[in-house]
Amino acid sequence: MHTVVSFSDLRPTRFSFTGTVGLVPTMGYLHEGHVSLIRRAREECDHVVVSIFVNPTQFGPREDLAKYPRDLERDSRLIEPYTDLLWTPTAEIMYPPGYQTWVEVDAITHPLEGAMRPGHFKGVTTVVAKLFNAVQPHKAYFGQKDAQQAAVIRQMVRDLNLPIEIVVCPIVREPDGLAMSSRNVYLDPEQRKAATVLARSLSEAKEAYENGERNANQLRQVMKDILATEPLAEPQYVSCADYDTLEELTTVEGKALLSMAVYFGKTRLIDNFVLE
Numbered sequence: 001m002h003t004v005v006s007f008s009d010l011r012p013t014r015f016s017f018t019g020t021v022g023l024v025p026t027m028g029y030l031h032e033g034h035v036s037l038i039r040r041a042r043e044e045c046d047h048v049v050v051s052i053f054v055n056p057t058q059f060g061p062r063e064d065l066a067k068y069p070r071d072l073e074r075d076s077r078l079i080e081p082y083t084d085l086l087w088t089p090t091a092e093i094m095y096p097p098g099y100q101t102w103v104e105v106d107a108i109t110h111p112l113e114g115a116m117r118p119g120h121f122k123g124v125t126t127v128v129a130k131l132f133n134a135v136q137p138h139k140a141y142f143g144q145k146d147a148q149q150a151a152v153i154r155q156m157v158r159d160l161n162l163p164i165e166i167v168v169c170p171i172v173r174e175p176d177g178l179a180m181s182s183r184n185v186y187l188d189p190e191q192r193k194a195a196t197v198l199a200r201s202l203s204e205a206k207e208a209y210e211n212g213e214r215n216a217n218q219l220r221q222v223m224k225d226i227l228a229t230e231p232l233a234e235p236q237y238v239s240c241a242d243y244d245t246l247e248e249l250t251t252v253e254g255k256a257l258l259s260m261a262v263y264f265g266k267t268r269l270i271d272n273f274v275l276e
């Protein structure tokens with residue numbers, strides 16, 4: 001595995017690759033969820049490029065940029081068996097002084113995470129566009145864990161006619177159902193136990209749907225009721241939205257996305273489930 005930092009070091013290694021290239025963009029502090037994306041890329045592509053970059057422009061002023069967990073040595077060891085090229089640019093390399101170009105996707109970035117985290121997706125789409133331009137992958141791998149992010153990236157790729165296939169991989173969970181996340185390390189033991197309530201509320205709503213419930217308000221209520229049983233959980237939003245537009249539904253007719261953001265103290269967790 002080659003590790004590079006600058007654009008000028010990235011280019012010769014990337015363009016020495018013949019055959020297909022898969023890119024897995026991450027913010028590091030890698031876990032089995034990230035590794036599942038990298039393994040999938042390994043299966044499907046001749047070469048695998050992983051980027052680790054804690055992108056400052058996708059964090060709000062009151063978010064956890066400074067304390068976002070980092071461990072590059074451990075990350076390198078974890079991905080080494082599956083990765084040809086690890087790219088770890090710095091913020092100064094990505095956004096040098098005088099930087100002023102942004103990529104913005106419109107309607108699909110407005111609800112859910114976009115509504116709660118103003119500017120977040122502008123940071124995400126800008127950095128992913130820069131990663132795509134630099135690496136020029138044939139395929140790029142994202143997790144269903146960040147469902148809206150995957151939808152926004154798909155939209156950007158379609159709108160900008162980028163010749164890149166977006167592959168969205170299933171959510172990897174801990175044995176008790178908690179979706180793996182780099183942010184889970186912030187949880188104290190009590191909060192960690194309480195955090196299983198996200199997956200439980202989603203599976204309860206899924207069960208209601210399977211039993212014929214199609215009223216979106218009822219489905220949202222099922223999730224809210226389960227979340228309310230956990231005193232440490234402070235829900236920020238609970239959604240039942242159209243899978244394509246991410247607009248809130250009245251009635252579930254086609255594919256739908258159940259999703260939520262829930263605080264445990266200062267830690268904000270998200271999770272989702274697709275109804276189809």
Ligand code: AMP
Pocket residue numbers: 025026027028033034036037141142143144145146169170171172173179180181182
């Ligand atoms: P992050 O480092 O949090 O920016 O995540 C990098 C990529 O890994 C994103 O595409 C995430 O959606 C994906 N990812 C994070 N957690 C999981 C998980 N538990 N299961 C599957 N994919 C994940």
